Each structure stands twice: as C-alpha cells, then as structure tokens.
Amino acid sequence: MIRATVQRGAPFVLLWLFVGNSVFAWLGNDNVKSKKQKNGQSDYEATGSQDQNCFCHLTGILDDCFCDVESIDIFNNFKIYPSIRKLTERDYFRYYKVNLKRPCPFWPDDSQCSIKDCQVEPCPESKVPVGIKAGNYNKYSQASNTRSDVEECEHAHELGAINSTLSNQSREAFEDWARHDDAQDHFCELDDETSPDAQYVDLLLNPERYTGYKGPSAWRVWNSIYEENCFKPRSVYRPLNPLVPSRGDDDGEGFYNWLEGLCLEKRVFYRLISGLHSSINIHLCAEYLLEEPWSKAHWGANVREFRRRFDPAETKGEGTRRLKNLYFLYLIELRALSKVAPYFERSIINLYTGNVQEDGQTKELLLQIFNEIRAFPMHFDEKSMFAGHKLEAKTLKEEFRLHFKNISRIMDCVGCNKCRVWGKLQTQGLGTALKILFSEKEIQNLQENSPSKGFQLTRQEIVALLNAFGRLSTSIKELHNFRTLLKDQR
Template sequence: MARIAAHGGGLVILLWLLLVVGGSVSAWFSNDKSQRAKNEQPDSATGTKPDTQDQSCFCHLTGVLDDCFCDIESIDVFNNFKIYPRIQKLTERDYFRYYKVNLKRPCPFWPDDSQCSIKDCQVEPCPESKIPVGIKAGNYNKYSQASNTRSDIEECEHAHELGAINSTLSNQSKEAFEDWARHDDAQDHFCELDDETSPDAQYVDLLLNPERYTGYKGPSAWRVWNSIYEENCFKPRSVYRPLNPLAPSRGDDDGEGFYNWLEGLCLEKRVFYRLISGLHTSINIHLCAQYLMDEGWGKTVWGPNVREFRHRFDPAETKGEGTRRLKNLYFLYLIELRALYKVAPYFERSIVDLYTGSAQEDATTKDLLLQIFNEIKAFPMHFDEKSMFAGHKMEAKTLKEEFRLHFKNISRIMDCVGCNKCRLWGKLQTQGLGTALKILFSEKEIKNLPENSPSKGFQLTRQEVVALMNAFGRLSTSIKELHNFRTLLSDQR
C-alpha cells in the first residue's frame, strides 16, 4: 500500500508537471503566435508592416503618453488627416507668412560667439513694398477695419490704459498707473517679446526662409542647448548629469537616468522639461527632414536624411532616450493644441479680424482659422491644464512665477544663436510656445469676452498670433514628417 501510495503520489506530481509545463509552453506558443500576428498587421499610421529591427525608432512609440490621457495613434490620425492640411494652408496666407523680428539683439549671457558665415544661415529680409498695407499698420489690425477710426483708437487706448481714472489726475499719477498696467500685462508673458518699433526689427517672409539644416553646429550651437537644459530646466540639486540630449555621455548613463529623477519632480517641473525636450525634438526633426543632400551642378537639393534621423532618435544610438524624445514632441503638441482650444472664443468674435488690407484675403484667412478651431474642438482627449498650479495658493503662485521666469529666460537665450535662420525659427517657435502658456495660465478670462470691447481683458498682439499658429504648424509638420520617416525606414528593409 505504501508503494502504491508512493507511486500514486509520483503519478499525480508527474501529471501536475505536465499540465503546468504544457500550459506554459502552450501559452508561450499562443503569445508568440499572437505577437507575430500583431507584428504582421499594417501600421495604422503608415499602412506598412512594422519591423522592429529596421524601425527601432518607432517600435516603442505607441500607447498612452505620460502625464495625460491621450494615445499617440489618435494624435497621428487627427494631425495627419485633419490638422496638417489646414494649418499648411493657413500659414501660407499673408497674415501668417510675414513675421516681424529683431535678429540683431545681442546675446545677454555671454560674448558673441561670432555669426555663422555659411550662406544658408542668412535670412532674406522682406522689402517694405512687399508687406501688405494692413500688416504694416502694426496693432492697427487687431480689430475690425470699421472700428479703427482715429478717435476710436484713441478712445480704446485711453480706456485700456487709464480705465475709469479721473482725467484730472496729475501726469505723474497717470504715468504711475500706466507703468502698473504694463507691469500687470507683463505678468502674463512667458517670453521676451521683440520691440516691433525698433529700427533693427524687420519683416521676414517665412515662406522664403524655410526652416532646414544650415550646417550650423559645433560648440556655439551646443552651448545654446546646454545652457537651456543645464541652467534653466528644473532638476534636483543633488543630481548632476548632462541634461542636453545631444551632450556627450559621462559613461555611466544607461539612458534611464533623467527619467528616474524626472519622476521625482512635481507635475509642473516635469511638464517644463518635457516642453523643452519636445521643442528640441521638433526642431531636430525639421533639420533631418530638410537636410542638405547635394550642391552639385549649381543645384541645391534638400531632403530627408534617414541616417541623421537614426542618429538623433534610434534608441540604440541614444542610449534608449530617442523614443522618449519623440513622445515629448507629442506631449508638446497636446499642450499647444489645448491652448488653441482655449483661445478659440477670442478669435470667434466678429470684431477680431486678421487684417491685411484685403477684405477677400482676410475673410479667407479667418475662415481657415475657424475651420482649424472647429476640428480642435472635436478632439476628445485634451490636456487638462487645471491639474497644474493647483496646490496651496501661495506655493502654486510661487511655482507658476518660477515656471514663467525660467521659460522667459530661455526665450532670451534664443538671441545667442549664431545662425540667423536658426535664430529666426528658434525665436518664433519659442514665442509661439510662450504665447500658448500665456493662454493656458493667464489670470484674465478668455471666454465670454464682450463682442464689441477689444480693449478689456485678455489680449494678443499680431506678433503673438503669428508666432502661435506658426509654432503649432511646425509641431504639426514634425508629426507628419515622422510618418514619412517611418515609411522611408520600412522601404529600406
């Protein structure tokens, strides 16, 4: 009986082992088959079959983004089919193609590194004769043409600057109040704005000066980004490592380092880093997509450089950080998308015209803009800015001011870029993001603005509007270019 029991117990154990191992093997084969079937499905964004070896830049670029509730695939479809075609048309209109900028402002942080002498670094200014008359009128175009008689302008300016203050106030008191009003407006600004009245400020036709690789690189370019990451991004005081994604590694960085300490920061500080990283990523994608390919026979050819794209975003060449950089681009896209959603009521008022001096041009431009806003309103997964600066009132106010000043400092660093074309697009995209942050975190109410009162509450200058839409257009282009690079990598198999 003991032998039977022993043999019976062994048989039970043997059967149990067969069931467990068999089940595990079966599950393994089932999972492997499922995974292979999944890999053989066409990619939703490209229509091609992914290959993790040939498309390692994209193999983990999927799923829900950190710090928000939106998935990358939804953004791809929304941007590439609904937003990108419209934003391209919008930024080609006269109102958005001419941007006034001062490219001669000195670097406020270190001696000039000398200007880039490469011909592709130069910016072609736009003659005054080419600028539409309505745009040359400056802030005159913020409101409808009908309301812009001289007396109306003076009345609006008086109401905006002096409010209900009695006209018998002394000049000194009026100046003090005006200083206070300017200071109050400045609290909304997240970036350093160029003085459009400066003799050094000039109009630039953005269509004639496209953003692309100019050859500007080396210590001067590295110094700009290093200053942005090392001196202006939030990080624990006890941690030191090269935050610049393009900075040389110290040898002990496994690619996970910055995310390990980033997760220890509060939401606002994580968001700040991800915005800067996303902006950097977007700019690098533009340079990879419009790379100088050939200058032979007197003809310059620009096009996508897959090798350069891999260098900047392949996990194998970036110690695992390439995919995170791309995810930060999507995160930045959501932030600016949310700002446009929030500011839509401002532009929907009939009193706000995109004034160029041509009624037909203005109507077409505003119609395109409102089409974009309608698409944005239908997007179901917007970032919730109310989750930020929502703690203890005084602590939140202090953190918000620190956040604002850090970003404002970064906008000033753009005046240290040695390549004029790089400086142009860096300033425009930084100012566009700064305008988006102003919209998201302004204490002035944007909704329910009086239809016929342009002088009260939230305001945007033409410079801010042009920067806002062009910056978002650049992000939209970056996401579209990712689709193109995915296709190119697939074709190389």
C-alpha cells in the first residue's frame, strides 16, 4: 500500500469564501470585457458547436468558490502570462537542482524510459551562474555583513541563509536546526541538494512536452496517486483508471461523485491533484510530438489528443470538470503568491545569481507580478479551511499534509527523466504553496504582515513555486489557443 499512514479526521462542512465584488473594477480597461451575452451565458457557450464541446460548458462560477472562469481567463491571459513567462526565462528561475537517481520507494524499478526524448539535456557546471552554485539560499544585502557574528547567526536563520563567515560546525548546526524546524511544515519530499547525485537542469533546454512515455509505467504512477492517496468515502469503492477517457462509470460522473460525500478539505485535495493532472495533460497536448522518430522532430498542438482527454463526449462529462479543477488550482497558487509577497518585498531578500544587473531586473519583474496578483479581487480565503474544532482541524491538516507528501515521493517512480523533472518541480511548487497557506509559522507571521522570523524559503522552493505557477498560467493560455483551433476546424 502506498497510502500515507495517517489518522482520519472528522469531516467538516465549511463555506468557501472570496472577497471582492467585480473583477472589472480592478481591470480598469473598458476595452477588455467579459464574454457575456445578454441572456447571461458566455459567448463561448452561446456559440458552442460539436467542434467546441471541450469548452461549451467551461464557463461561469467554479465549484466550491465564487470566482468565474471568464474573470480568470482575462486576468491570466492579459495581466499575468506575459510577465510570468519572462520571469521563468531569467537565470535565477531557469536552473533547477534535482536528484534523478533517487529510487522509487514503492515498487521495484521498472527501468528508465529508453526513448531519446525522455532524456534530460545535461547542463554543464560552467553554465550555471556562480551565485547559484555558491549556495541554495537567498542572499542578503551587503549592509548586513557589518553585524556581529551572533547577530549574523540569528539573522541567517531568519532568512534561511547561512553566512559564509561562520565555522563549518556552526553552519552545519544551523542547517540541521532549520531542516528539523521546517520538516513539520513541508508538504512535499525535498531532494537533498548536497547529494552528489543532485544536478542542475536548465529548464529552458528541457521544456515540458510529450516524450512518448506512456503505458503501464505511466498509468501506475497516476493510478497510485488517485487510488492510494486521494481521500474517498469509506463506504464507496469504484475502480479508477485516470488515463483513459472514461473511468468506466455508467452515470458519466465517475470519481467526481465521491466528492459529494467529503468535507471541504478532502474535496479540495482531490481537486488540486486533478487540476495538476489536467495542467500536465494540456502541456503534453500543446507540445505533442507530431513527426515520426526517424524524421525531424517537430512539436505542436494535437487537437485530437486534447479532445480525447477533455471533450465531454469522450470522457462521459468529466472533461469539463477536469478543466475547472485546473482553474481551481490556479486560484490556490495565486493566493499563495499574494500571501507571500511581503517576504520578497523586503529589501534584504535578493534573487542572487552573481550578476547585479540581472538580479535587480529579475526582482523588479517579480514585484511587478506580485502587484498584479494582489490587485485580483477574488482571492481564495484559506482561513475557510481547517477552521473547525482545533484538535480535529489539526488532525485533518496533518492527514492532508502527509497524503500530499506521499504523492511527492511517487514522483521518484516516474520512468521518463524529463517527465520526472517537471513532475517533481510542479509537485514541489504546489507543496510550497500549501506551506505558505497552511504552515503555522506562515499563519502567524505573514498574516500579520510582519517580518517572518521563523518562515523561510530555499532557492529551490522559490524556483519551484514560480515555475509551477507559470505552468498553470501557460495551461490557461493554451486553452485559449485550443479554443481557436477547434473553432477554425468547423
């Protein structure tokens, strides 16, 4: 069994709250209008045809919240996507350190994918910026170097940085202390960046796209995630195969019907996993290998594959739900970024690569993105979760955390190395977002908008957080492209 060993918490019936009245007051641009008809339907729904089945019901208010799909489309495609794409191309965010040699902890190794497109393009050590190689933590301003050793020790722990002037013994002690202290807040299994097997991967040289990795190995990964780690009512069991168009349920609703018997937190957990799965599938459909292996490789949009995974007619109605779960996940990570913004706005937090001009431009772009994000009026209210009886809420949150941490460990079972890189990165990004939203230190410090003495993010967490959100932003942008392609085929 791969199920995390946790104790079940009592279900809660909670409300999902959002703040703000209208996204259009925030937009402040009369030229950008919601796709609404006078009858209350979106024009996507009103003009839906058999060729547009993937989108004719992707409209209106999302389940479990009061934010609508159209508002997110406008916000993402016009405000966020252009900037987040530029940010993830900058040096600080393009290099991700990962251990691809960690063994699968749950079943015997079924060998790595032998397809050439599964392999990771190596990143020469000489290409990695010197500031990134020098340490995996945020660097602080030179002004702080005038402090005494004691002050430096305390300040280093506060920022998650270890001053190079400290002795090796002291530095190791602080690192051990920080790792032990943070372990209770981590929602995912982190690679040991000091391991000789850990390597830097240039994400721009290894884009996420379809590699040909499929079959029993890929199916077992997703099946283990859904079957062994997603919450289910105790009295219900239905077979699940998430990689086929229909999951074999006669009513066409499949696993989603189970959610009606779950409390909010457990519904949210499933929707986060489903949203992540949908986002990854959109990336594969948008960057699909269109040429045979013996000819020149060419990647592009595969409309037929997109229909297979998301058309309600081919998924017994589940395709639209899968896409809505993507939007739901987008809101969760969006709120995490909004909440953590004060951490990065402190002048002492620098995105350090060793290139002063590059670093300044990167942080300026990041702060511009945070300003746009915080202006969004329909943010998810994380206080609506784990808000019942304190002991029961604590038990449920720990169960939630361990289930997700278990899923992060399953990423080491992915046989395709390139798929493993992106799976680990996006899982760690979501885990970091959950840490920001639900860790005790976050609740205590960031909600008060005060300097977070106990809270810290490593460089790897920052890189994963922003790249993972960038992947979600790209997915929503790609939905617009697929909508256009389907319309053109009519």
